[in-house]
Amino acid sequence: MGKDQQYYHWTDVIADKIIRVKGDKDKYIIQSGITPSGTIHLGGFREVITADLIRRALEKRGKNVEFLYIWDDYDVLRKVPVNLPKQDMIQEHLRKPVFRVPDPYGCHETYALHFEKEFEEDNKAVGMKATFVYSHERYLKCEFAEEIKTALEHTAEIKTILNEYRRKPLNDDWLPIFVFCAKCHFDKVSKIEWKKGYDVSYECECGHKDTIDFRKDGIVTLRWRVDWPMRWHHNKVDFETAGKDHFAAGGSVDTGLKIQRQVYKTEPPVGVDTKDFYEWIGIKGRGQFASSTGNVVTLREMLEVYEPEIVRYLFAGTRPNREFSISFDVDVLALYEEFDRVERVYFGLETVNEKKTQQMKVAYELAAISKIPDHMPYQPSYRHLTMLLQIYDFDIDKVIGYFESQLKSDFDKNRLRTRAACAANWIKKYAPEDFKFTVQETCQVTVPEEGKKILHELAAKLEEREWTDKELHEEMYVLCTNHEYPSKDFFKLAYNVLVNKDKGPRLASFILEIGKGNVAALFTSV
Secondary structure, eight states: OOOOOOOOOOHHHHHHHHHHHHHHOOOOEEEEEOOOOOBBBHHHHHHHHHHHHHHHHHTTTOOOEEEEEEOOOTTTSSOTTTTTSSSHHHHHTTTTTTGSEEEEETSSSSSSHHHHHHHHHHHHHHOOOEEEHHHHHHHTTTTTHHHHHHHHHHHHHHHHHTTTOOOOOOOOOOOOOOOTTTTTTOOOOEEEEEEEEEEEEETTSSEEEEEEEETTTEEEEEEHHHHHHHHHHHHHHHHHHGGGGGGGTTTTHHHHHHHHIIOOOOOOOOEEETTTOOOOOETTTTTEGGGGTTTTOOOOHHTSSSHHHHHHHHHHSSSSSSSSOOOOTTHHHHHHHHHHHHHHHHHSOOOOOOHHHHHHHHHHHHHOOOOOOOSSOOOOHHHHHHHHHHTTTTTTHHHHHHTGOOOHHHHHHHHHHHHHHHHHHHHHHOOGGGGOOOEEEOOOOOOHHHHHHHHHHHHHHHHOOOOOHHHHHHHEEEEEEETTTOOOHHHHHHHHHHSSOOOOOHHHHHHOOOOOOOHHHHHHTO
16 A cells, blocks of 8 residues: 555554565464453453454455454363352352363353354454454463473563563562463462473472473463463464554553563564553443453354444444443444444535535444345334334234335345344343333323314324324314314323324324324324
8 A cells, every 4th residue: 555545444444454464475463362261252352343443444455364363262260250150159169260160050161162152153243354262272282382481481571571660579489371280280380390391390289289281281381471472473473453542551461561572572463552442331321341340241142232333333333442332222222323324425415515425434344244235225113113113012023024125135124133233132121111102092091172182083083084194193283273282182192092102203203103094093082
């Protein structure tokens, strides 16, 4: 790409930076990862989706890209998440690597595998394309033996780097490794001694002691601050980012950059080296995610109310260094409306300025799960769906039948079914009470005589002819004027009879959606 190329979307800026810094390569490696120490919430998902969006930006430029997602499942389980079952069982296994802890749900071989497979399955739905790497497998195969030896040979240099940011210097006998006991599998090991070369001796609290060759026995791992830059080096990573906490002065990014350059003699990835961090996100009304307190929302829960494309769009349309909150209130409707507008801009049905047009088009392309249609797809209104679903008692097939004449492709049909299912979930789980209603079969309220007269007359008018939304709306005001009946009281009365509530959807369109014959019969019966 030329230096004068103007980019308006953040993924294009970062992709161009990767190519400029790392040069033209046969393959670019993007890396991300997390410890599966519990439910993977949307805070962790932000790092994953950021990397995947940059993968797409590079592929758009014709580049061959591999996205490595590292499961740090050789990490120690340090505490029991409050939202998990079998708390006592998990407590007994604290200080073991997470891949050796039993699954508290009993459906997978291990604790780690339960959360790994759950997350991997959910990510398929949002079009993420990654190679999943399980750290414990690589360590057990002794794949990092040479890098461990290099770290041990540079122990003094690593200590100097780490001590630069510590108030209390590391102990004289500190080593950049720790050992999991081969007998009990806990990390309650003391008296670790490097015998030079590949030999390490250790003693465990359980009484077991041994001297092992870490080319043959994969129980030796690097400490986190060394392991991370080691993997940048080993995997030849071109891009990786992290949350802003890692970029704090003296944090794991600062020390990692120095360790990779000074110990492993290679250059770090773009992202960590260029301070392209991502901000934290939270839940609207509940603050930032916190696994320890159970304040989490998973990707699976988000997909209950948001289409996969809209999940991708939310992150593609927001710069990674911008904080935001995931909403499950009426903001859900606004986000669907925003996405539909972006789609109309993409297909040229709405116009905005050049910069905004380019940003929207790139965000829309990055949001796509499958091939983008050649023509503008049908956009069922999420708000309209929330009304129809309740009118049809949440029968999605009936709702789809309502739109049948407007669906021109399989894409339209699949979108409608997905969007209708999301709208149904939102109504049942998150919608405010004033969005919820049940159409009454019989009148549940006492109607005054003057109210009966105006409802009976409206019922007769409904049966006279076909009405448009606008015409019926105007006719109701005419009736109120003729009967000298306050319009505010009339609308309240109509909603009382229709849904046994004081408010509801816009009355004229609501009556027509229910069916003028059904409404006429109900109004006549009062």
